[in-house]
Amino acid sequence: MQEKGLDEKEVLEALEKMLRKDAAYSSGKILASMCSEPLELTKKVYTLAVEKNLGDEFLFPGSVELERKTVSMLGILLSNPDASGHIVTGGTEANITALWVAKKLSEGDRREVILPESAHFSFERAADILELKLMKIPLTDEFKIDTYQVKETLNHKTLAIVGVAGSTGLGVVDPIPELSDIALDHDVYLHVDAAFGGFVLPFLQDMGLYGGGFDFESPGVKSITIDPHKMGLCPIPAGGILFRDSSLLSIIGKSVDYIGRGRLKFTTLFGTRPASPAVDVWAAMKSLGRSGYRTIVKNCMDNAMRLYEDLKRLKDVHLLVKPTMNIIGFSCSKVDDGLVVDRLLERGWALSLFPTHIRVVVMPHTNAQHLKAFVSDLEEVLESFENHV
């Protein structure tokens, strides 16, 4: 830090210069992100609560009440008006919190967590921190957890089962109702990671485009991760962790002398927490309503399905699975996927590379014209490799 401060204009200019290096969603070329341009309203209301601390209900009861109302709206979205939980920093914190609760609830030396190979790396973080052992289950031909293998792997050391409702790589949904039956039969905790799918599947259900179940409707589901900063169109950071009822959350409750004279219980990992994300999620859900989100999800799905059909027509492109939601995975049969991703990046397209495929996330910032241009660039890139052979 320099001795004398800069004036506001200088600070803003310096910041703008640096931030111009970042990619812009408005280009339509970011196909690698599960986040998008947040709603204008959420940018406006963010500043209403910047100085407020959700970790201090004594000082900020209004903000804490607002978080409760937000969690209640999320609970209704996930078929459980009685759900309790928090707005957190994202899917990673939510998944760690879920397994933390599962561990505190467990008796004896149950330390194994059964989860699909497709699960997000945040579970590896959770396992490291909580000293748990991950039992990764292979996927079926449809890229879902193999429930036969789940049953084979269950034993007296099993702490929890995790199902994914919208896998990071392909947007595939595990058979949650079946996992729920297994969890109930064996008296094991079941967590659903719907970080991405939480703001997609309810609206697909409304439109009759998804009917497999994924939420608290399945009685064995104890907790769900749902991220408003993904398809909820809220600014980062806004994650959500919901538990079936408050008794689950209270197991990690902790009171401290210096806040609220020991009368308050912290039920989050972090102490000081920003209120703005909760304000934002409340504002986004209130302003869009179910029909607003439905329209956004329908647009993304229409675009994703059109892209899927266009990619199908390209020779040398192999599509892994018909999309359940607005995520598409494909691989190139004659060229290394990594080379294709690099060439497309030279043309401005940001894509994600997975060990088995290239991923495209069709977010609201990408429209049908962008996707047509993408397919045409991909075709040219593939042809350029062919000409070199």
Ligand SMILES: Cc1ncc(COP(=O)(O)O)c(C=O)c1O
């Ligand atoms: C299924 C799933 N769970 C959890 C996460 C982690 O979310 P975050 O990056 O917000 O911590 C992601 C992120 O992509 C995800 O796809």
